[in-house]
Amino acid sequence: MVQLVPTQDDVMGILRRTGAFREGHFVYPSGKHTPHYFQMPLAFRYYDTARVLAVALSRLLRVEKEISSALPKISIISPGPGGIPVAFGVREALSAEQIYWAEREEGKRMFRQYVQKGEINPCIIVDDIIRSGAAIEETVAIVRELGVTVIGCGTIVRFKDSPDHLGEDIPVKSLVEFESKFYDSGDDCSECKSGAPVEHVRF
Numbered sequence: 001m002v003q004l005v006p007t008q009d010d011v012m013g014i015l016r017r018t019g020a021f022r023e024g025h026f027v028y029p030s031g032k033h034t035p036h037y038f039q040m041p042l043a044f045r046y047y048d049t050a051r052v053l054a055v056a057l058s059r060l061l062r063v064e065k066e067i068s069s070a071l072p073k074i075s076i077i078s079p080g081p082g083g084i085p086v087a088f089g090v091r092e093a094l095s096a097e098q099i100y101w102a103e104r105e106e107g108k109r110m111f112r113q114y115v116q117k118g119e120i121n122p123c124i125i126v127d128d129i130i131r132s133g134a135a136i137e138e139t140v141a142i143v144r145e146l147g148v149t150v151i152g153c154g155t156i157v158r159f160k161d162s163p164d165h166l167g168e169d170i171p172v173k174s175l176v177e178f179e180s181k182f183y184d185s186g187d188d189c190s191e192c193k194s195g196a197p198v199e200h201v202r203f
Ligand SMILES: [Zn+2]
Pocket: 025, 033, 034, 185, 186, 189, 190, 191, 192, 193
């Protein structure tokens, strides 16, 4: 049976409809300007939408032989809170055994206390959005410190200028590859030039 994965346009339609993808004139705390903004949890507040997105992502992951042959003894790992609903949805669709998520404490990404070496199955790292890829890289590092093998990576949205592979051999699977546009300041921002009102975003 062929399992269909929604097209990038379908997924962007869902993100637009739920308010997770927004167009306008946004300014980050860093001072960067951009005409687009993703607030992914807005798509995951509706259970049906969350399910469609997670099932679609799970289909991209399942075709990887290294993943399908390791199931169900794998863990799904989120770099932070944003990826937790993705991790639960993908786990459900793949019938994977474990879920973990990292959090930032005092600026450092880490797992909860008492997560031990030897307990974590080979993992797939999933997130709702990959902007620079830094969160994924940090997660790969802490996962490997625990001696865990990374066998896959997936995200709902990936900005095209972030890495499309982890290391040499693990592709970053995504439902949307987005051409992001950022201006370092207002000086060269086309929305500033057109006088569009500014919205400040928190991160
Ligand atoms: Zn601007």
